Amino acid sequence: MSQTLNSSAPRKFRAPGRVNLIGEHTDYNDGFVMPAAINLSVFASVWPRDDRKLQIKSDRFDDEIEFDLNQPNRAAEHHWSDYAVGVAVMLERAGHRLRGARLELRGEVPLGSGLSSSAAVEVATACALTAISNVTIDRRELALLCQRAENEYVGARVGIMDQFVSLFGKEQKALLLDCRSLDYKLLPLPDTVNLVICNTMVKHALAASAYNERRAQCEAGVKHLAQFLPHVRALRDVTLAQLEQYGRDLPEVVYRRCRHVITENTRVLAAGEALERHDLYRFGELMRGSHFSLRDDYEVSSWELDVMVELAFMSDGVYGARMTGGGFGGCTVNIVDVPYVDEFTSFIARQYEHITKLRPEIYVCEASNGAEEIR
Numbered sequence: 234m235s236q237t238l239n240s241s242a243p244r245k246f247r248a249p250g251r252v253n254l255i256g257e258h259t260d261y262n263d264g265f266v267m268p269a270a271i272n273l274s275v276f277a278s279v280w281p282r283d284d285r286k287l288q289i290k291s292d293r294f295d296d297e298i299e300f301d302l303n304q305p306n307r308a309a310e311h312h313w314s315d316y317a318v319g320v321a322v323m324l325e326r327a328g329h330r331l332r333g334a335r336l337e338l339r340g341e342v343p344l345g346s347g348l349s350s351s352a353a354v355e356v357a358t359a360c361a362l363t364a365i366s367n368v369t370i371d372r373r374e375l376a377l378l379c380q381r382a383e384n385e386y387v388g389a390r391v392g393i394m395d396q397f398v399s400l401f402g403k404e405q406k407a408l409l410l411d412c413r414s415l416d417y418k419l420l421p422l423p424d425t426v427n428l429v430i431c432n433t434m435v436k437h438a439l440a441a442s443a444y445n446e447r448r449a450q451c452e453a454g455v456k457h458l459a460q461f462l463p464h465v466r467a468l469r470d471v472t473l474a475q476l477e478q479y480g481r482d483l484p485e486v487v488y489r490r491c492r493h494v495i496t497e498n499t500r501v502l503a504a505g506e507a508l509e510r511h512d513l514y515r516f517g518e519l520m521r522g523s524h525f526s527l528r529d530d531y532e533v534s535s536w537e538l539d540v541m542v543e544l545a546f547m548s549d550g551v552y553g554a555r556m557t558g559g560g561f562g563g564c565t566v567n568i569v570d571v572p573y574v575d576e577f578t579s580f581i582a583r584q585y586e587h588i589t590k591l592r593p594e595i596y597v598c599e600a601s602n603g604a605e606e607i608r
């Protein structure tokens with residue numbers, strides 16, 4: 234180990250992945266989302282150094298990188314380490330002076346499955362680097378800096394949902410977030426259900442460009458609608474009645490994209506009310522509506538995701554099922570009564586493999602706390 238490391242025992246941090254229960258593709262439209270942090274995390278061990286070098290290693294990859302904090306203008310390298318380096322760069326750009334460090338990352342969140350392994354890496358890195366540098370920073374600010382790392386350094390135009398819930402999630406709670414004000418509410422998830430996440434094992438190669446295309450379509454919708462409704466800054470500000478009245482001249486695809494976002498925002502708020510009433514049946518109905526809207530209006534589902542969701546609808550003990558995350562593959566989220574979980578997972582595993590010839594991974598999860606230091 235290098236001479237410049239000045240302590241043998243590292244400090245350790247944990248940042249969770251997330252599953253989004255409802256509110257998909259609404260965060261970058263200033264809308265509402267309802268994710269939960271899950272008990273699959275990224276762990277960061279950190280040793281301070283006496284210089285300004287950052288050494289980064291991950292258990293998922295063979296190579297190790299070194300980054301000089303005194304030369305922060307190095308561009309992203311389309312490398313796994315970009316997420317961690319991007320966070321360091323954004324912290325420094327925001328005026329927080331960091332110490333050099335050795336950072337070792339270990340991940341439980343499956344990569345590229347739509348469970349936000351990248352946000353978990355960003356948040357774990359941010360917690361570790363700020364802690365050893367004695368930088369105190371508000372968690373909202375930290376979430377925004379991590380998002381900026383992904384937007385400006387990595388080059389993915391993601392919204393705020395993943396980073397926010399990785400920092401603010403709570404055990405047994407779903408987090409209802411207003412992505413404009415960043416006000417949030419923690420809502421009870423009954424302990425009689427599990428969040429069962431089913432991985433289709435498919436990752437769509439075009440997901441990033443399709444994501445950006447959806448964002449551009451939403452922006453086009455806003456631009457058109459704002460001509461008639463000057464208060465409109467984002468689709469968050471538009472009602473369905475207004476879309477019907479002023480959106481008639483929009484290209485049909487853009488109209489459907491807008492309709493998804495507008496109806497999804499309404500569903501998230503209704504889902505929040507349902508959870509407060511402990512009404513999982515209503516919650517499940519709204520999840521189903523969300524899936525169909527993502528499939529038909531927003532067109533971000535896939536055959537495999539649809540198969541997985543239809544299988545869930547055929548199973549006992551399931552309140553709701555839908556695709557989760559950006560789409561085109563990745564996972565579904567299912568709210569399943571605890572006594573039915575085993576039956577559900579074996580049914581899904583068997584049938585999904587039978588139909589698609591792909592062996593799914595299934596994670597039985599619980600809503601967990603946001604990022605923390607492990608002592």
Ligand code: GLA
Nearest residue numbers: 257258391392393394558559
């Ligand atoms: C990805 C992004 C999020 C959000 C979802 C879709 O997970 O990282 O910000 O936009 O897609 O809801």
